[in-house]
Amino acid sequence: MSMEQQTTTLAAQVREKTGKGVAHRLRAQKLIPAVVYGPHSEAPLNIAVDPKALREAIRTPHKLNTILTLKLDNGGDRLALLKAYQQDPVSRAVLHADFYEVKMGESITVPVPLELEGRPEGVAEGGVLTQLRRVVDVVCQPNAIPERLTIDVTNLKAGAALHVADLTAPEGVKIRYLTNFTVATISVPEAEVAAPAAAEAAAKGKK
Numbered sequence: 539m540s541m542e543q544q545t546t547t548l549a550a551q552v553r554e555k556t557g558k559g560v561a562h563r564l565r566a567q568k569l570i571p572a573v574v575y576g577p578h579s580e581a582p583l584n585i586a587v588d589p590k591a592l593r594e595a596i597r598t599p600h601k602l603n604t605i606l607t608l609k610l611d612n613g614g615d616r617l618a619l620l621k622a623y624q625q626d627p628v629s630r631a632v633l634h635a636d637f638y639e640v641k642m643g644e645s646i647t648v649p650v651p652l653e654l655e656g657r658p659e660g661v662a663e664g665g666v667l668t669q670l671r672r673v674v675d676v677v678c679q680p681n682a683i684p685e686r687l688t689i690d691v692t693n694l695k696a697g698a699a700l701h702v703a704d705l706t707a708p709e710g711v712k713i714r715y716l717t718n719f720t721v722a723t724i725s726v727p728e729a730e731v732a733a734p735a736a737a738e739a740a741a742k743g744k745k
Contacts, residue, residue: 542681542682543600543604543605543680543681543682543683544605544681545605545606545607545617546595546596546598546604546605546606546607547595547606547607547609548587548591548592548595548606548607548608548609549587549588549591549609549611550572550585550586550587550608550609550610550611550616551569551585551586551587551610551611552583552584552585552610552611552612553571553584553585553586554584561633561634564586565633568588568589568590569586569587569588569589570586570587570588570589570592570632570633570634570635571584571585571586571634572584572585572586572587572634572635572636572637573585573635573636573637574608574616574618574637574638574639575636575637575638575639576618576638576639576640577639578639578641579639583616585608585610585637587608587635589631589632589635592620592623592632592635593632596620599685600683600685602619602620603619603648603650603683603685604619604620605617605618605619605640605680605681605683606618606619606620606637608637616637616639617639617640617641617642617680618637618638618639618640619637619638619640619646619648619680620635620636620637621636621637621638622635622636623635623636640680641680642679642680642681643679644679644680645677645678645679646677646678646679646680647675647676647677647714648675648676648678648683649673649674649675649676650673650674650675650676650683650684650685650686650687651672651673651685651686651687652669652671652672652673652674652686652687652689652705652721653686653687653688653689654667654669654688654689654691654722655688655689655690655691655692656690656691656692657692658691658692658693658694658695658724659692659693659694659695659696660694660695660696660697660698660724661724663695663696663727664696664727665695665696665697665724665725665726665727666724666725667691667694667722667723667724668722668723668724668725669721669722670719670720670721670722670723671702671719671720671721671722674687674702674705674713674714674715674721675713675714675715676707676711676712676713676714677711677712677713677714678710678711678712679710682708682710682711683711684707684708684711687705687707687713689705689706689721691722694722694724695724696724696725696726696727697724697725697726698723698724699720699722699723699724700720700721700722700723701718701719701720701721702715702718702719702720702721703715703718704721705721
């Protein structure tokens with residue numbers, strides 16, 4: 539998962555005007571309004587892109603973390619990630635997109651999927667595995683963003699918990715967190731919980 543990511547090209551038209559009227563005209567041309575912003579830009583850049591081409595561009599294993607080369611019609615290029623998008627609540631058509639500009643060699647923070655791998659010992663003992671977090675934030679350079687973090691939970695026993703501090707990341711990638719939150723737990727089998735309670739109740743009954 540630590541292989542260097544290649545960029546995907548997406549054509550974009552620079553636009554100077556904004557507003558609902560402009561958005562309607564763009565959609566009539568089968569385009570949507572979009573904006574590019576980031577720490578390297580003095581001001582947000584208004585652009586227009588083909589929503590179908592955008593969907594195709596991020597149809598990679600990295601999905602929203604796909605590095606896009608925005609080919610501007612004025613001759614410039616921008617490297618960016620699709621930061622957010624708006625959809626029609628009924629048709630699900632993309633109505634607007636936000637791109638965050640990045641630069642190779644400079645670290646960024648992005649969310650990546652977290653997958654658990656293996657059958658925990660605690661599950662074999664009758665416990666139940668519960669994954670509480672399916673996404674974690676990582677810090678790395680744009681071309682080093684992993685598709686996902688895969689964590690082996692084979693040795694997790696019943697009653698144990700896996701925390702974010704227990705996770706490992708590929709070289710060049712750092713997991714970012716402020717609190718050591720719980721990622722997954724193995725609940726104790728009900729029979730094991732009930733037995734001590736029953737014994738305690740029996741002991742009280744004899745008094």
